[in-house]
Amino acid sequence: MSIDIDPLSDAAGITVTDHIENTQFEVYTDRPVEPTASPEGAHYFPVDASVTVETGVIEIPRVAVVETRSGDGTLLTRGDSYAMPAGTYHVGIDPAPTKLYLAFAAPFSVSTTERTTRIDLDAPAEVTLGFRSLHQVPAGTIETPTDPESLMDAVSLLGSALQTTSPERSFPTLRGHPPLIEPGEEFRVPDRVEPLDSGVRIVVPPEYRYLYPVVSLAYYFAADVVPGDTPRIEGAGWTHALEPDFERRTAEVLRQAFHFDCLARTEGFYPVDLHERETTDLDLDWGRLYDLPLAERLGEYLDVPFERVEPELPQWTLTTDVRPDPENVEMLPFVAGELSIVRSPETVTPATAGEGGGLGFFRGPGTGTGRAPTDAAPLGPDEFVRGAAEAEPIRGVETEPTRGVGASSERGAVAADTDFVRPEPVDTVEHAWIGAGVxxxxxxxxxxxxxxxxxxxxxxxxxxxxxxxxxxxxxxxxxxxxxxxxxxxxxxxxxxxxxxxxxxxxxxxxxxxxxxxxxxxxxxxxxxxxxxxxxxxxxxxxxxxxxxxxxxxxxxxxxxxxxxxxxxxxxxxxxxxxxxxxxxxxxxxxxxxxxxxxxxxxxxxxxxxxxxxxxxxxxxxDGGTTICQSRSGAAVVVNIKNDDAPWSLSVKVYPNGPYGSGSLATPNIRSNFINYYVPGSMELTEVKDTQLEQFLNLEVLPVFVEEGLIWSDGFD
Structure with a gap:
C-alpha cells in the first residue's frame, strides 16, 4: 500500500505517510485512537486508503478550506468558518499532503487558527477518513514506429488520461498522466488506453517540427492529430488557423483555452469565488459554455481574439524545447503532462568562447578558445573558486590562487566534447531543453x-x-x-x-x-x-x-x-x-x-x-523534483512593494508537484475568501501590519523587498 496510517505515539491522532510522494503529516483527534480499516467506497471521491476512528475532533496543522457535500455528493458549502446541522456528510479538506476526505453523520462546525484547521463534532462519533495519493501514473505504454504519421496516432491517445472532458479537467487531479510512448516496429495500444471522442482535430504537416509543438494541445483537448498541409485546429463547423507563426499561435491556444476553462468550471461542481472570473472584462455566458461539449466550447473560446484576453493571462510556467528528432518521442508524454508550451527548434545557436553577454567560464591555462562562454563575475581580492587549481586573472582583478590542491593545466576548461547551446529566450518562468547539447x-x-x-x-x-x-x-x-x-x-x-x-x-x-x-x-x-x-x-x-x-x-x-x-x-x-x-x-x-x-x-x-x-x-x-511539500502545497514567493504600512504586495504562486496548473490558491491574509488559479499573481493592497504579520507567520516563505531576498521568519 502506498499510504500508511498509524496512531501517534506522543499525541492523540494519526500519522499519514504517502510513500509515493514522500510526504507525511499528522491528523489530530481529541482522544487516542486505534484506526481500523474501512471500505474505500465509503467516500464520495476515490481514495487509496480508508480508516475509521471514534473522535469528536479532527484537526490538521495547516490552514485549509473545508468543503462539505451532502450524502449524495451535492456541494453544500466551503470555507474556513461555518457550522452545519445534523446530517450525513462528505467533507474534503484542502490543501493537505494527500487528498483528505471525511465521512460521518453528525452536526459539526469548522474553525481555523493561524496554523490549524479544526472540525468539531457536536458529540464523539465514528469518522471515516479517506486518503488518496496525489501521485498519478500512466495507464500503459503505446508502442509505435517513430515516423511522423505513425507517431500522430500515438499522440492522439495522450488525452485518454483525461478523467473528464468538462472544464474541470483544468484541475490537475482530473487530468491524469498521459500514457507512455516507446519506439516499436508495430503500433500497439494497451487495453487500458482508450481514446476519448472529443470532436477536436489538430491538422499539421507530418513533420516532427510541427508535431512536437502540439502534443500539449493533443493531450488537453483529447484531440485527434492528423496529417495535412495547413496547420489548424478543427471542430464541428469551425476552424482555427495555427499559422502564421505556428509555435506562437499554438502556445496562445493552450493558454487561452486553459484560462477560459478555469473560469467556466466555476459553473460546475466547484462554484467558488474566483478572482480571474471577477476581473475578466469579457461578456461571455460561462454557464452556457460550461454545458457545451468540449469541441463546441473550444470553438467559442477561440472566437475571442487572443489580444482581447492576453492582458488577463498569468505568466505561463514552462516552455520546453524539443529538438525535432525521432529519438525524443519518449519524452512527449511527460512534456504534455506538464502542459508545457513546446517549441521544436530545427537549428541550434552554439555558445562559443568570446561571446558578449555570455554566462562565463573561467578558462584555465592553455584552454584556447574552447566552447564555453565567457564574461563571468570577477573574483574579489580574497576570493577563490571551487575548482582545484589557479584561476586566470579576471578583468584585471588581482586574485588569490585557488586554495585547493593542484590539478591539471586543463582543469579550468570544460570537456572537449561538450557542446553548449544557447536556446532562444522564453516568456515563461521556467525553461527545459530536450535534445543534444548542454x-x-x-x-x-x-x-x-x-x-x-x-x-x-x-x-x-x-x-x-x-x-x-x-x-x-x-x-x-x-x-x-x-x-x-x-x-x-x-x-x-x-x-x-x-x-x-x-x-x-x-x-x-x-x-x-x-x-x-x-x-x-x-x-x-x-x-x-x-x-x-x-x-x-x-x-x-x-x-x-x-x-x-x-x-x-x-x-x-x-x-x-x-x-x-x-x-x-x-x-x-x-x-x-x-x-x-x-x-x-x-x-x-x-x-x-x-x-x-x-x-x-x-x-x-x-x-x-x-x-x-x-x-x-x-x-x-527532472526539474520538477522536490524533497518535501510546502506547508501550503504550492510554491509561494512574496514581493513587498513598499516599506511601511499599509502594505502593497504581490504573491506569486507556482505549480509544484501535485499542486499543478489549475489548482486553487487562496491568500490567507484577509477574512474574505477569494480564490486564484495556479499559476497566478495575487495583487494585494492596503494590507495592515497585523494582517501581514499573521500571513508571514503561516510558513517560512521567500520574500523580496527593495534590498533583495529575505525570509518571512526574519521580516521586521
Missing part, C-alpha cells in the same frame, strides 16, 4: 529522470533524509546549511553532515538512500575531490541511491549528469567555475527553498532573482 539557462531534461518520477516503490523510512557533504576546510561556512534543513513543523527530517570523505566513503554516500545530497567542495575533470583521490562518476561503476542533489562546485555539470544517469531524479549543477562567496550564498538559498517544498527548477528561478551568479547553474534531470 543548454545555458535551461533545465537539461532526460528520459531516465522522468521515468524515475513514476517509480512508486515502498520506502523503509517515513522521514526525509538530507546529507550535507563538505570536502574542503575553506568551505565550512556553507556546511552550516544543515541548520536550514528541517526547519519545518510536522515534517520529520534526518539531517547528517559529513566532512572530508575519502573516495570510498564518497562512493558509499552516493549509493545510500538519501532524499537530498548537498555537496560542497571541488570538482574538476578528474571528478569529485576526496581526501585521498578523485571519484569520477562518468567512469565509476556504481548504483546511485541519492534522489536529488546540489553539486555546489566548479563545473559540476558532467558529474551531476552522471548521477542522473545512474539513479538520481535530478539536481542543480554548475556550468562554470564558481567563486566561493556567491556559491555559499546560493547554497543557503537553495537549502531553504528545497526545505520549503520548492522544486528544483522553481528554486533555481528564485535564486537567480537574488544572485546574478545563479545563471552559472542549471538543473539536470
Amino acid at each position: 543548454p545555458l539557462d535551461a533545465n537539461k531534461a532526460t528520459l531516465d529522470a522522468y521515468h524515475r518520477r513514476l517509480e512508486a516503490g515502498a520506502v523503509e523510512q517515513s522521514r526525509i533524509s538530507v546529507l550535507v557533504v563538505c570536502n574542503d576546510e575553506q568551505m565550512r561556512e556553507e556546511g552550516e546549511v544543515a541548520d536550514l534543513y528541517g526547519l519545518r513543523d510536522m515534517v520529520q527530517f534526518d539531517i547528517e553532515v559529513r566532512h572530508d570523505l575519502t573516495r570510498e566513503e564518497m562512493r558509499e554516500t552516493l549509493q545510500s538512500d538519501v532524499d537530498f545530497l548537498h555537496y560542497i567542495g571541488h570538482v574538476d575533470d578528474r571528478g569529485m575531490q576526496c581526501t585521498d583521490e578523485y571519484l569520477d562518476l562518468t567512469a565509476a561503476d556504481l548504483d546511485v541511491g541519492v534522489s536529488a542533489f546540489l553539486l555546489n562546485a566548479c563545473q559540476s555539470y558532467q558529474q551531476g549528469e552522471a548521477l542522473v544517469h545512474r539513479g538520481s531524479r535530478g539536481g542543480i549543477v554548475t556550468l562554470s567555475d564558481v567563486a566561493n562567496s556567491p556559491a555559499t550564498q546560493l547554497g543557503r538559498i537553495i537549502a531553504r527553498l528545497m526545505n520549503s517544498g520548492f522544486n528544483l527548477r522553481t528554486a533555481l528561478h528564485v535564486a537567480k532573482r537574488e544572485l546574478i551568479t545563479g545563471h552559472q547553474y542549471i538543473v539536470v534531470g
Whole structure:
C-alpha cells in the first residue's frame, strides 16, 4: 500500500505517510485512537486508503478550506468558518499532503487558527477518513514506429488520461498522466488506453517540427492529430488557423483555452469565488459554455481574439524545447503532462568562447578558445573558486590562487566534447531543453529522470533524509546549511553532515538512500575531490541511491549528469567555475527553498532573482523534483512593494508537484475568501501590519523587498 496510517505515539491522532510522494503529516483527534480499516467506497471521491476512528475532533496543522457535500455528493458549502446541522456528510479538506476526505453523520462546525484547521463534532462519533495519493501514473505504454504519421496516432491517445472532458479537467487531479510512448516496429495500444471522442482535430504537416509543438494541445483537448498541409485546429463547423507563426499561435491556444476553462468550471461542481472570473472584462455566458461539449466550447473560446484576453493571462510556467528528432518521442508524454508550451527548434545557436553577454567560464591555462562562454563575475581580492587549481586573472582583478590542491593545466576548461547551446529566450518562468547539447539557462531534461518520477516503490523510512557533504576546510561556512534543513513543523527530517570523505566513503554516500545530497567542495575533470583521490562518476561503476542533489562546485555539470544517469531524479549543477562567496550564498538559498517544498527548477528561478551568479547553474534531470511539500502545497514567493504600512504586495504562486496548473490558491491574509488559479499573481493592497504579520507567520516563505531576498521568519 502506498499510504500508511498509524496512531501517534506522543499525541492523540494519526500519522499519514504517502510513500509515493514522500510526504507525511499528522491528523489530530481529541482522544487516542486505534484506526481500523474501512471500505474505500465509503467516500464520495476515490481514495487509496480508508480508516475509521471514534473522535469528536479532527484537526490538521495547516490552514485549509473545508468543503462539505451532502450524502449524495451535492456541494453544500466551503470555507474556513461555518457550522452545519445534523446530517450525513462528505467533507474534503484542502490543501493537505494527500487528498483528505471525511465521512460521518453528525452536526459539526469548522474553525481555523493561524496554523490549524479544526472540525468539531457536536458529540464523539465514528469518522471515516479517506486518503488518496496525489501521485498519478500512466495507464500503459503505446508502442509505435517513430515516423511522423505513425507517431500522430500515438499522440492522439495522450488525452485518454483525461478523467473528464468538462472544464474541470483544468484541475490537475482530473487530468491524469498521459500514457507512455516507446519506439516499436508495430503500433500497439494497451487495453487500458482508450481514446476519448472529443470532436477536436489538430491538422499539421507530418513533420516532427510541427508535431512536437502540439502534443500539449493533443493531450488537453483529447484531440485527434492528423496529417495535412495547413496547420489548424478543427471542430464541428469551425476552424482555427495555427499559422502564421505556428509555435506562437499554438502556445496562445493552450493558454487561452486553459484560462477560459478555469473560469467556466466555476459553473460546475466547484462554484467558488474566483478572482480571474471577477476581473475578466469579457461578456461571455460561462454557464452556457460550461454545458457545451468540449469541441463546441473550444470553438467559442477561440472566437475571442487572443489580444482581447492576453492582458488577463498569468505568466505561463514552462516552455520546453524539443529538438525535432525521432529519438525524443519518449519524452512527449511527460512534456504534455506538464502542459508545457513546446517549441521544436530545427537549428541550434552554439555558445562559443568570446561571446558578449555570455554566462562565463573561467578558462584555465592553455584552454584556447574552447566552447564555453565567457564574461563571468570577477573574483574579489580574497576570493577563490571551487575548482582545484589557479584561476586566470579576471578583468584585471588581482586574485588569490585557488586554495585547493593542484590539478591539471586543463582543469579550468570544460570537456572537449561538450557542446553548449544557447536556446532562444522564453516568456515563461521556467525553461527545459530536450535534445543534444548542454543548454545555458535551461533545465537539461532526460528520459531516465522522468521515468524515475513514476517509480512508486515502498520506502523503509517515513522521514526525509538530507546529507550535507563538505570536502574542503575553506568551505565550512556553507556546511552550516544543515541548520536550514528541517526547519519545518510536522515534517520529520534526518539531517547528517559529513566532512572530508575519502573516495570510498564518497562512493558509499552516493549509493545510500538519501532524499537530498548537498555537496560542497571541488570538482574538476578528474571528478569529485576526496581526501585521498578523485571519484569520477562518468567512469565509476556504481548504483546511485541519492534522489536529488546540489553539486555546489566548479563545473559540476558532467558529474551531476552522471548521477542522473545512474539513479538520481535530478539536481542543480554548475556550468562554470564558481567563486566561493556567491556559491555559499546560493547554497543557503537553495537549502531553504528545497526545505520549503520548492522544486528544483522553481528554486533555481528564485535564486537567480537574488544572485546574478545563479545563471552559472542549471538543473539536470527532472526539474520538477522536490524533497518535501510546502506547508501550503504550492510554491509561494512574496514581493513587498513598499516599506511601511499599509502594505502593497504581490504573491506569486507556482505549480509544484501535485499542486499543478489549475489548482486553487487562496491568500490567507484577509477574512474574505477569494480564490486564484495556479499559476497566478495575487495583487494585494492596503494590507495592515497585523494582517501581514499573521500571513508571514503561516510558513517560512521567500520574500523580496527593495534590498533583495529575505525570509518571512526574519521580516521586521
